[in-house]
Amino acid sequence: MAEQRRIPIPVRTGAVAGVVTWLVGYVAIYVVGLDALRAELRASGLEVLLETATDWQLAGWLFFDAHGVTLDVPTLALGGTLEGQGLLAAIGGSFVALYGLPVVALVLAGGVVTWRHRRTYTRPTDAGIAGATTVVGYLPCVVGGLVAFTVDAGEIVLRPELLVGVVLAGLAYPIVFGALGGMLVAVAGNRYDLA
Incomplete structure (x- = not known):
């Protein structure tokens, strides 16, 4: 029976990268999108959100929205409406490109983790596992963000959707896109002998 090769998994590097x-x-997102979000909320008649949430919480909602996690707003709780769309879509224009920010950032992070250990990972699958370790650091930040970006507005609670936030932003994004970054580095390394 052939001896199976064990590959080291860079958990610490992945955690830091995440x-x-x-x-x-x-x-x-805070720097680029906050002012536009404030203007859109005023235009939509949702000043109550501006009065209840701090700037860093608004930016957090926007950041979760960039992951596809919408704001959980109880039905008929607010006078205005975002008509079921995400915050970035409500802002519109070039801000919709911010949906790509987490994707690009996580692909780069997965690539960096793998690049750091590039001599170890010659097969794309091994490199993908290494890149996916970004989830170790990203998931706790997502969970912390879900708690920190929750706003108690008296009768209602405003926050990103909890389950979708954990599964999509905390698990799926870093695993899929971190792995993709790792595999891209492995393929490039094998093709162009970057070791």
Whole structure:
């Protein structure tokens, strides 16, 4: 029976890359999208959101929206409406491109994790596993964000959708796109002998 080769899994590197990626993504959304979101909420008659949520919480909602996680707003709780669309879609224009921010950031993070250990991962599947370790740092940040970005507005609670947030933003995004970044580095490394 052939001896199976064991590959090391860079959990620490993946954890650091996941945390850094989440923080950089959040700050980028804060800087680029916050003013436009405030203007759109005023135009939509949703000033109550501006009065109840701080700027960093609004940016958090926007960051979760970039992952496809919409704001959980109880029906008929607010005077205005976003008509069932996400916050980035409500802002429109070039801000819709921010939906790609978490994807690109996580592909890069997965690539960096794999690049750091590139001599170890010659097969794309091994490199994909290494890149997916970004979930170790990204998931706790997502869970913390879901708690921190919850706003109690008296009779209603406003927050990103919890289950969708954990599954989509916390697990699916870093695993899929981190793995993709890792595999791309392995393929490029094998093709162009980047070791």
